[in-house]
Amino acid sequence: MAAAKSSGQLPIAKAINESLRSALEADPKVLVMGEDVGKLGGVFRVTDGLQKDFGEDRVIDTPLAESGIIGTAIGLALRGYRPVAEIQFDGFVFPAYDQIVTQLAKMHARALGKVRLPVVIRIPYGGGIGAVEHHSESPEALFAHVAGLKCVSPSNASDAYWMMRQAIESDDPVIFFEPKRRYWDKAAVDTSAIPAPLHRARVAREGGDLTLAAYGPMVKTCLEAAAAAEEEGRSLEVVDLRSISPIDFDTVQRSVEKTGRLVIVHEAPVFLGAGAEIAARITERSFYHLEAPVLRVGGFHAPYPPARLEEEYLPGLDRVLDAVDRALAY
Amino acid sequence: MTVESTAARGTTRSSGKRTAAKTPAKKAPAKRKAAQPTAPAAPAQPELVQLLTPEGERVEHPDYAIDLSPDELRGLYRDMVLTRRFDAEATSLQRQGELGLWASLLGQEAAQIGSGRALRDDDYVFPTYREHGVAWCRGVDPANLLGMFRGVNNGGWDPNSNNFHLYTIVIGSQTLHATGYAMGVSKDGADSAVVAYFGDGASSQGDVAEAFTFAAVYNAPVVFFCQNNQWAISEPTEKQSRVPIYQRAAGYGFPGVRVDGNDVLAVLAVTRAALEHARSGQGPMLVEAFTYRMGAHTTSDDPTRYRTDGERAAWEAKDPIQRLRAYLEAEGLADEAFFAGLEEESEELGRGVREKIRTMPDPDTMAIFENAYADGHALIDEERAQFAEYLASFADDPADSAAERGN
Ligand SMILES: Cc1ncc(C[n+]2csc(CCOP(=O)(O)OP(=O)(O)O)c2C)c(N)n1
Ligand SMILES: [Mg+2]
Numbered sequence: 088m089a090a091a092k093s094s095g096q097l098p099i100a101k102a103i104n105e106s107l108r109s110a111l112e113a114d115p116k117v118l119v120m121g122e123d124v125g126k127l128g129g130v131f132r133v134t135d136g137l138q139k140d141f142g143e144d145r146v147i148d149t150p151l152a153e154s155g156i157i158g159t160a161i162g163l164a165l166r167g168y169r170p171v172a173e174i175q176f177d178g179f180v181f182p183a184y185d186q187i188v189t190q191l192a193k194m195h196a197r198a199l200g201k202v203r204l205p206v207v208i209r210i211p212y213g214g215g216i217g218a219v220e221h222h223s224e225s226p227e228a229l230f231a232h233v234a235g236l237k238c239v240s241p242s243n244a245s246d247a248y249w250m251m252r253q254a255i256e257s258d259d260p261v262i263f264f265e266p267k268r269r270y271w272d273k274a275a276v277d278t279s280a281i282p283a284p285l286h287r288a289r290v291a292r293e294g295g296d297l298t299l300a301a302y303g304p305m306v307k308t309c310l311e312a313a314a315a316a317e318e319e320g321r322s323l324e325v326v327d328l329r330s331i332s333p334i335d336f337d338t339v340q341r342s343v344e345k346t347g348r349l350v351i352v353h354e355a356p357v358f359l360g361a362g363a364e365i366a367a368r369i370t371e372r373s374f375y376h377l378e379a380p381v382l383r384v385g386g387f388h389a390p391y392p393p394a395r396l397e398e399e400y401l402p403g404l405d406r407v408l409d410a411v412d413r414a415l416a417y
Numbered sequence: 418m419t420v421e422s423t424a425a426r427g428t429t430r431s432s433g434k435r436t437a438a439k440t441p442a443k444k445a446p447a448k449r450k451a452a453q454p455t456a457p458a459a460p461a462q463p464e465l466v467q468l469l470t471p472e473g474e475r476v477e478h479p480d481y482a483i484d485l486s487p488d489e490l491r492g493l494y495r496d497m498v499l500t501r502r503f504d505a506e507a508t509s510l511q512r513q514g515e516l517g518l519w520a521s522l523l524g525q526e527a528a529q530i531g532s533g534r535a536l537r538d539d540d541y542v543f544p545t546y547r548e549h550g551v552a553w554c555r556g557v558d559p560a561n562l563l564g565m566f567r568g569v570n571n572g573g574w575d576p577n578s579n580n581f582h583l584y585t586i587v588i589g590s591q592t593l594h595a596t597g598y599a600m601g602v603s604k605d606g607a608d609s610a611v612v613a614y615f616g617d618g619a620s621s622q623g624d625v626a627e628a629f630t631f632a633a634v635y636n637a638p639v640v641f642f643c644q645n646n647q648w649a650i651s652e653p654t655e656k657q658s659r660v661p662i663y664q665r666a667a668g669y670g671f672p673g674v675r676v677d678g679n680d681v682l683a684v685l686a687v688t689r690a691a692l693e694h695a696r697s698g699q700g701p702m703l704v705e706a707f708t709y710r711m712g713a714h715t716t717s718d719d720p721t722r723y724r725t726d727g728e729r730a731a732w733e734a735k736d737p738i739q740r741l742r743a744y745l746e747a748e749g750l751a752d753e754a755f756f757a758g759l760e761e762e763s764e765e766l767g768r769g770v771r772e773k774i775r776t777m778p779d780p781d782t783m784a785i786f787e788n789a790y791a792d793g794h795a796l797i798d799e800e801r802a803q804f805a806e807y808l809a810s811f812a813d814d815p816a817d818s819a820a821e822r823g824n
Contacts, residue, residue: 126723127651150621150657151588151649179587182623217517219546220571221586358796387804388796389789392780394517394568399782409807 100133100270102244103209105278106251107134107171111141117255118163120147121156121173121209130175131211131270153183160206161191169205169255177212178221184229191260192235203258207251212240213304213354214401215268217394224391225355230262231332238332239285240264242306244274246289246329249282257285264331266304288335290342294324297348297414300339300365302328305352305402312407323411331361339365340372347378348414352402357385379417382410463661465675465707468682471735473743481686487750493534493681494745495759497526497738500550502763503559506770507549507566511716515774516566520547524679524711527737528644530554531684532612532706535692539580539609541602543595546584547644548614555581559766560773569780589615589622592641596628599637599695610695611639612688618649620665621657629669629701638695640688641666641703644678646710651723663705671701678708679737709735782808 097105110117119134119141125148128135138146149156153174160170174180180187187208194204214223231238237259241247247265254261283289291306292313299309306327313323324342328334343349349369351362366381384402392400466478485493504522511519522529525547533554536542544551552562557579564573565584572583585591595613602609619625620643632639643662647654658665666673672694676687684706691702709732713720745751786801 122649123651125651128722130650130717148652148656151618151652152621152623154623155621181587217568219518219565219568219586387785387800388794389785389800390571392785393565393570395779396782396785400785405811406807409810 095276096273097244097248097276098271098273099241099244099247099266100131102248102274102276103133103251103265104135104137105276106248107137108140109278110169110171110252110255111137111145114169114255115145116168118145118147118168118170119173120149120160120170122149122151122175124148124173129173131267133209133211133265133270134173153179153181154186157183157186157191157206157208160208161186161194161204164204164206165202169207171207171209171255173209175211176218176222177210177224177226180208180210180226183208187230187236187260187262188233192233195259196235204260205255205258206260207254207257207263208260209263209265211265211267211270213264213266213268214391214397215304217397220391220393223394223397225353225386227262227264227331227353228355228360231361236260236262236332237286237330238262238264239330240266240303241329242266242269242291242301242303242327243272245276245280246327248276248278249280250285250329253282253285261285264303269304269307272307286330286333286335288329288338289327290324290338291327292323292325294322294346296322296346297350297411298324298326298339298342298346299350299352299407299411300326300328300342301352302331302361303353305354308402308404308407309352312404312411315404315408316411321411321415328361334361334365334368336365336368336372339369343369343373344376347376348417349377349381350384350407350410350414351381352384352407352410353386354401355386356388357383358388360385379414382414384410463664463675465677466683466687467677467680468686469677469680469740469744471679471740473740473747475682475744478683478686481683481690483682483686485682485685490741490745491751491755493530493685494738494741494751495762496530496534496550496553497681497741498759499763499766500526500530500553501738502766503553503770504549506767507563508712508716510563510771510774511566516563516716517568518566518715518717520566520715521710521712522547522549524709524732524737525644525646525706526550527681527741528678528684528706528708531681532614532642532688532704535685535688536612537609537692539607540692541580541582541595541598541609541611543582543591543598543611543613544584545588545591545614545616545619546586547616548584551614552579552581555579557581559770560777563770563774564777567774567777569777589619589624589628591615592619592625592628593631595639595641596632596635596637596701599632599639599701600635602638603636603698608696609638610692611637612642612692613639614642614644616649617643617645617647617654617657617662618652619643620662629665629671629703632701633669633671636698636700638698639701640691640695641701642688642691643703643705644708645705646678646708648710648714648720648724650714650718651720653724661705663703666701666703671703673703673705675705675707678706679732679735679740681737681741708737 124134125138160172163170241250301309309325362383507519529550533551561574564570576582592613599611663673663675
């Protein structure tokens with residue numbers, strides 16, 4: 088049951104698994120619950136082996152009912168537990184939306200701070216895996232819009248490991264958006280490092296001409312875009328936001344005041360998405376530093392398309408670089 | 418059509434250190450461990466309507482009689498064989514990369530053909546994502562079912578052309594749609610009935626409980642048809658319900674019955690009765706077809722992680738197609754020529770499906786923007802125009818093509 092060795096190369100799915108394992112070991116109040124998380128280890132195997140090692144009392148296969156999963160997680164939290172609830176796919180969180188929005192998000196405030204709801208909701212999200220409908224959604228804005236919830240999304244294995252530990256330790260409800268198309272991407276995970284604060288953004292690549300801001304699955308796309316742009320003589324900075332609520336506007340602002348240009352990239356529809364909020368704030372904070380309007384690359388105001396069209400629908404290298412070209416043309 | 422009284426479940430695990438919730442049984446012991454996936458079923462077996470034994474022997478049931486002509490019997494056999502063949506073809510098309518995913522109905526042919534053949538043309542079906550046999554009975558082109566699994570659309574057929582609604586992936590949702598549709602049927606004074614298909618796992622969803630409530634309160638002409646195939650991905654039915662699912666109906670005030678879901682005759686008889694119950698103004702009814710998912714949950718699933726070969730073998734002995742064949746042969750209702758002809762027809766069906774899928778065109782990129790709204794939307798219009806312009810920009814500059822950068 089040893090935690091990952093320092094600096095071992097782990098895929099994101101395995102890093103989350105190790106993180107859950109270490110949390111289960113560290114605190115007997117931590118529970119893992121959800122559909123098929125036990126014997127099967129989850130449809131993505133993120134909870135693989137946990138039930139075998141921690142038992143059915145702590146790694147719980149629930150009935151097929153998302154409102155039930157989150158509603159009972161709230162009850163367990165009220166009783167002093169720290170449930171980590173899995174929603175099997177992004178599109179299936181909505182039966183639980185009522186519990187999340189009307190109960191989980193507001194209970195701490197309603198009790199004037201007397202109760203805490205340390206519930207983590209894990210949601211594998213986003214497209215790019217060729218799935219049938221409801222398996223490729225990016226609903227983060229629907230949660231970030233709700234006061235009382237925190238929303239984060241790691242882009243790499245190391246962040247996945249540490250951010251999960253921090254989310255579980257947080258006394259606030261945290262929606263943990265896992266970039267499912269990147270589950271198998273490997274990176275070094277140093278389990279003895281001192282992690283950055285959960286809601287702090289990170290400059291993933293330094294550059295001087297333009298800032299790309301992204302989180303979760305789009306960070307990799309932006310890093311690839313920055314590498315491609317470098318060949319064309321353009322120096323792009325990539326900010327990995329990591330947290331969608333709260334957003335670390337300071338880090339974005341610092342970067343933009345250096346580069347003068349900002350493009351925000353997410354899979355979710357751009358209309359009223361996280362990018363809209365960042366664009367507004369940065370325009371407010373850094374108006375005189377901006378050389379171009381803040382641009383956004385993301386999903387359209389259309390339902391997520393069938394798999395054979397998702398390559399076109401999802402922001403790829405070309406769409407990001409197209410926005411970069413447009414921003415640099417000012 | 419009596420409503421069974423709640424049977425006590427007798428399963429306990431003495432080694433458990435932790436207690437679970439009390440069962441609904443009246444004289445339940447104060448403390449008991451939740452039933453485990455491997456624990457045997459309750460000793461007091463709930464009643465199961467059966468008209469054809471696994472060995473292919475006809476038996477009678479006091480409440481459900483059936484008298485079919487040799488033609489009709491051969492017809493049911495043919496439906497099941499062709500459905501199984503189509504399903505196998507789809508599974509192999511997935512393996513060959515022609516489909517992104519497939520949800521096999523293997524083992525559930527009798528539950529689907531028996532219920533599907535009980536329907537009238539004007540009845541309406543609300544399926545899950547596994548109702549390929551019911552679709553067959555409704556006359557839906559099997560190739561149509563493959564579109565969403567191939568990823569060319571998210572449904573893709575006109576529900577009203579066969580009174581067969583789109584497949585629903587979000588578990589349980591369609592039971593409410595079926596109920597509302599049935600409420601409309603009765604407002605219209607029509608005598609059609611509606612069938613809501615759902616699974617054992619779905620029985621846990623709030624939507625399903627709410628559908629039961631609405632159907633009961635409005636006396637809606639809807640039949641809730643639960644295929645209890647024993648598994649919801651990796652979770653056995655014990656993780657969803659502490660009473661046999663059909664018994665839940667009693668709590669809502671309508672009848673529930675469990676039928677041998679691998680016995681096409683019994684399923685047909687019971688579904689006919691349930692539809693008649695609905696049509697004649699007596700309101701909803703719950704049918705639990707007790708069956709087995711012989712294959713993986715979908716082609717993405719690996720059932721060896723959570724269930725044993727022995728379990729599958731036990732259900733193989735109850736195969737729905739084998740038992741009807743045994744009956745047809747024993748009674749001399751079908752000859753070699755019939756079986757050989759059917760084999761040929763199966764081959765042809767398989768060929769046709771393969772051909773159709775391989776020539777199925779990918780949708781046009783701009784289809785992304787189609788049909789999001791009935792009356793249009795200014796933002797979509799703007800985004801469509803921008804995206805078209807963006808795509809056109811590659812045409813101007815072949816050296817800078819999407820292929821080169823790797824969209
Ligand atoms: C609301 C919702 N939650 C989770 C899922 C993921 N999921 C797909 S099928 C399935 C199990 C369904 O089991 P059951 O209702 O018994 O139907 P079966 O697949 O056995 O036919 C689950 C959990 C889903 N599709 N929708
Ligand atoms: Mg099932």
